[in-house]
Amino acid sequence: MPSEIKYLSIIESGLDPQIRSRVGAIGLWQFMPATGRMYGMYVNSEIDDRMDPEKSTEAAAKYLKSLYRMFGDWEVAMAAYNCGPGNVRRAIRRSGGKKTFWGIYNYLPRETRSYVPQVQAMLYILNHLEEHNLHLEDPTYYQATEKIRFDRALNLTKLAELTDLCTKDLESLNPSLKRGKVSDVNKSIALNLPKAKASFVKQNLAWLSDSLNNTPTTYLTDNGKFMLKPIEDLVEEPELNAITYKVRSGDVLGKIASRHGVTVTQIKSWNGLYSNLIRVGQNLTIYSSSTPAVAEVRTNSSGQLLYTVQPGDSLWIISRKHAGLTVDQLKRLNNLNSNNIKPGQKLIIG
Numbered sequence: 001m002p003s004e005i006k007y008l009s010i011i012e013s014g015l016d017p018q019i020r021s022r023v024g025a026i027g028l029w030q031f032m033p034a035t036g037r038m039y040g041m042y043v044n045s046e047i048d049d050r051m052d053p054e055k056s057t058e059a060a061a062k063y064l065k066s067l068y069r070m071f072g073d074w075e076v077a078m079a080a081y082n083c084g085p086g087n088v089r090r091a092i093r094r095s096g097g098k099k100t101f102w103g104i105y106n107y108l109p110r111e112t113r114s115y116v117p118q119v120q121a122m123l124y125i126l127n128h129l130e131e132h133n134l135h136l137e138d139p140t141y142y143q144a145t146e147k148i149r150f151d152r153a154l155n156l157t158k159l160a161e162l163t164d165l166c167t168k169d170l171e172s173l174n175p176s177l178k179r180g181k182v183s184d185v186n187k188s189i190a191l192n193l194p195k196a197k198a199s200f201v202k203q204n205l206a207w208l209s210d211s212l213n214n215t216p217t218t219y220l221t222d223n224g225k226f227m228l229k230p231i232e233d234l235v236e237e238p239e240l241n242a243i244t245y246k247v248r249s250g251d252v253l254g255k256i257a258s259r260h261g262v263t264v265t266q267i268k269s270w271n272g273l274y275s276n277l278i279r280v281g282q283n284l285t286i287y288s289s290s291t292p293a294v295a296e297v298r299t300n301s302s303g304q305l306l307y308t309v310q311p312g313d314s315l316w317i318i319s320r321k322h323a324g325l326t327v328d329q330l331k332r333l334n335n336l337n338s339n340n341i342k343p344g345q346k347l348i349i350g
Contacts, residue, residue, distance in 0.1 A: 001065055002074060004123050008064075008081070009057070011118045014275025017051050017175040026050040029060035039063060045178070047186050052176040075101035075116050083112040137254055138316040144195035144338065145173060148202065151188060154212045155181045162211055163197055166342055168263065196340050247282040258317055260286050261310050305350040315339050322349055 012030045013019045020026050024033065027050040033043060039059035041049035049055045060081075067077035070085060079101055080088040091107035098104055101116055129135065157180065160167040171180055173192040182189060193201055201208060245256060253264045253276050264276065270285050278284070300306050307318060315327045315336075330336070333348040341347070 001061060001068070005061075005064060005074070005078075007122045007126065008078060008119055009060070010122050011115065014277055016275055017053050017056075019274055027056045028053055029056045031056060031059065035063070044185070046181070046183055047176055047189070048178060049176055055176075071099065073100060076104070078116050078119060079104075079108060079112050082115040083109045087112070137252060138314055138339075145192045146195050146198035147190035148193055148198060148205075149188065149190040150182070150205070150209055150212070152209055152212065153182055153184045153187050158212055159191075159208075162208055163193075163201060165194065165197060168265070169194070169342075194340055196338050243286050245284045245286050247278050247280055247284065249280050251278065251280075252276070253278060256284065256286075258310070258313060262286060304348050307347045307349045309341050309343050309345040309347060313341065313343070315341060318347065318349070325349055 009015060009028045013028045015028065017028050018026075019030075021030060025031060026036075026048060029050075031039075031041065031050045033050075036043060036050045036056075036059070039062060041052075041055055041059055043049065064077055064081060067080045067085060068074055071077055071080060071088065076088060076099065087109060088104070091104040092099060094107040095104045105113055125132070125134065156170045156174070156177065157167050159165075160170050167180070170191075170193075171177070173194070182191070243260075245260070247256075253267055253273075257264045257267055267273070267284060267286060268276075270287060298306055298308075307322075309318070315330050319325045319327050319330060327339070330347060330349070331339075
């Protein structure tokens with residue numbers, strides 16, 4: 001099928017695998033529950049395969065292929081994906097038997113009339129970026145992943161602790177897990193892990209499986225007696241200050257989040273955003289901690305400049321912060337085999 005069909009997911013969801021429409025469609029490809037079941041996507045109180053990027057994309061490809069076989073035209077197939085094949089057949093009949101999108105345009109639902117042109121506009125933009133002074137950002141998420149099956153119930157927070165990963169990263173790599181955990185009912189599913197950690201996890205699978213049973217407990221004394229207290233209760237919430245940021249030309253949520261040391265998910269939550277789309281002049285509320293930030297750059301005993309990785313950083317973002325520094329230099333200075341870094345990590349920058 002045409003590779004351009006993938007841009008349909010941008011219009012459907014803004015590439016947010018957990019986005020939900022007002023009528024109950026979910027995921028990158030906005031599947032309704034019945035259509036999801038028809039294409040083998042499992043849904044229960046803890047898992048929703050419609051939010052799995054791989055499973056939902058495979059299902060969308062199969063569905064679109066069946067619509068193309070039905071109508072013989074990719075634009076009409078996309079229209080049917082949006083409003084359903086029944087509405088498209090009705091539009092064909094009312095048009096006198098025309099079988100192109102523009103031939104049946106006036107007889108389609110209003111939303112569908114703008115749907116296909118939106119896909120075409122996105123396709124044009126992505127094929128002519130430089131002509132319009134637009135530039136794609138390097139992704140800050142893990143691109144290389146590997147599936148590993150633990151065959152047991154587990155909590156992503158505990159798995160992150162044992163593998164020295166970020167819980168948010170594990171959640172973003174496994175968006176179909178609604179509650180951040182795998183129960184006994186679903187223990188046979190495979191989890192996506194960063195490729196860089198896959199070898200360590202496979203070599204220590206027995207130890208990890210055993211350790212995932214252990215829940216960290218904190219003990220406090222009171223008149224000589226031990227009492228249990230959830231560790232969450234011991235963490236003092238930092239005082240947060242709200243600032244208003246006005247979106248400027250060239251801004252994207254990833255860049256704004258990096259600039260303020262927060263995540264894209266937080267900005268979307270604070271401002272009620274359902275996609276990554278923002279407009280110039282829009283005001284965004286951003287909360288930042290009033291506690292002093294970790295010094296980004298310092299000199300070690302060997303005279304080397306060390307940079308402390310901040311939330312939202314990528315090697316490309318760090319290289320842009322320091323004139324004359326490239327991503328390749330950063331990787332060579334720090335013996336990095338991939339672009340994966342994490343907040344708090346110390347990097348040599350000179």
